[in-house]
Amino acid sequence: MTKRTKLLIAVSFPIQFIAIKILASYPAFVETYYSNGLYPIISKIFRVIFGWIPFSMGDIFYTIAGILIIRYIYKNFRLFRTEFKRILLDTYIVITITYFAFHLLWGMNYYRLPLYKSLELDRKYSTEELVNFTERVIAKANTIQYQITQNDTVKVEIPYKTSEILDKTGNGYENFSAKQPQFTFTHRSLKTSLYSSFLTVMGFSGYINPFTNEAQINRKIPVYKFPVTASHEEAHQIGFSAENEANFIGCMAALHNDDIYFQYGAYNFMAWHCLREVHNRNPEEYERLKLTLHSGIQKNYDEVRAFWTSHKNPLKPMFKFTFDQFLKANNQSGGILSYSYVVSLLVNYDKKHTLVP
Template identity: 90%
Template sequence: MTKRTKLLIALSFPIQFIAIKILASYPEFIETYYSNGLYPIISKIFRVIFGWIPFSMGDIFYTIAGILIIRYIYKNFRLFRKEYKRVLLDVYIVITVTYFAFHLLWGMNYYRLPLYKSLALDRKYSTEELVSFTERVIAKANAVQFQITQNDTVKVEVPYKTSEIFKKTVNGYDNFSAEEPQFKFTHRSLKKSIYSGFLTTMGFSGYLNPFTNEAQINAKIPVYKFPVTASHEKAHQIGYSAENEANFIGCMAALHNDDIYFKYGAYNFMTWHCLKEVYRRNPEEYERLKVTLHPGIQKNYDEVRAFWTAHKNPLKPMFKFTFDQFLKANNQSGGILSYSYVVSLLVNYDKKHPLIP
């Protein structure tokens, strides 16, 4: 690469940055021409290319990139003082190209129209509406838990292999998209991450590789969490970057799945998040509702809590903080707390399309 080319690439970074900030002010434009125009084509191409491969190509690419970075540092460390301008320019170019690729291949979805607007939902809801919805969710979660175990004190164990769970996610999206066509999903590309141990250290259950459009699942998390987690990551694949929106779509896909273990995962998920919000608003109502939960469901919650407690480490807060700042930098003002905003979508969607009889 010539010095002239390097300078042109380097100079493009501020132009990219300004252009993205301007486009972010026009979510309707991004929704129409990127999220429902260019992006579906890009994402399908990558899922067709990589989806059939049984392991994560994205993780392989990250490994190669890591090796190349270490090699570059090793080769240039001693030369930095004499050739610092060249080294800094090289680093700046890599950042510029990565920034461009990230936004072209996936990142512009952060600036699309909010889901509550595209679904024509209210944004606010009362505590009374929340409590009523939570009561119905708990009743349904209890019923499904008992249907599976025939004992309200036994936790649910999912009897499927990971590969079976990944295949079964298709049914949920097919059923949900029959009602909401914008969530149509084709060409599955779900993988267990090669770096599941690292994801556990970071405190994450999964992630989407924006450069290969592969959905990565942390293979170490409790299996009963797989259905909703896999469905959540698939929501990212079809262009919903916001965590609360991916939570909602993943939950709805699991809820609409014909498989009872997926339904349990969805009700379990909704109960957990709704109870957290009830506690925040009205601790007394939380205590009243909590005791109506079957002990078997509580054991599933305890299983997850024990898993993350067992893998607690001093690096986790740092990773969480970094991801929080990443979300805030990408149009999610609530940062990592935006995961909990899914309750607003659930309650208000239920008003318009009753989820629980």
């Protein structure tokens, strides 16, 4: 790469940054021309290229990138004092190219129209509406838990292999998109991550690789969490970057799946998030509702809590803080708390479409 080319790339970074900030002020434009225009083409191409490969190519690319970075540092560490301008320019260029690729291949979805607007939903809801919805969700979760186990004190265990669970996610999207075409999903590219142990240390259940459009699942998490987690990451694949929106879409895909274990995962997920929000608004109602939950469902919650507790480590808060700042820098003002905002979408979607009879 010539020095002139390097300088041109370096100069492009502030231009990119300003352009993205301007586009962020026009979510309807991003929605029309990127999220429903350019991005679906890019996304489908990458899923076709990498989807058939049984392991994560994105994780392989990250490994190679890590090796190259270590090699570069090793070769240039002693030269930093004499060639610091070249080294800083090289670093700046890598950051600039990565920044451009991230936004072109996936990241601009952070600036699309909020989902509640495209679905024409209310944004607010009353505590009474929340409690009513939570009561119905718990009743349905109890029914399905008992239907599976024939005992309200037994936790649900999914009898499928991981590959079978991942294969079944498509059915939920097919059924849900029949009602909401914007969630149509084709060419699955869903895999367990080669770095599942590292994801566990970081405290994450999965992630979307923005450079290969592969959905990654932490294979170490409790298996009953796989249906909603996998569907959540696929929601990212089809262009919904916001965590609360991916939570909602993933939950809806699992809920509309013909498989009863996916349906249980969805109701279990909804009950947990709704109970947390009830606790925030009305602790007395929370205590009342919690007593109506089958102990078998509570055992599933305890299983997840025990898993993450057993993997506590001093680095986890740092990773969480970093991801929180990343979300805030990408149009999610609530940061990591935005995961829980899914309750607003659930309650207001139910008001309009009677999600839970």
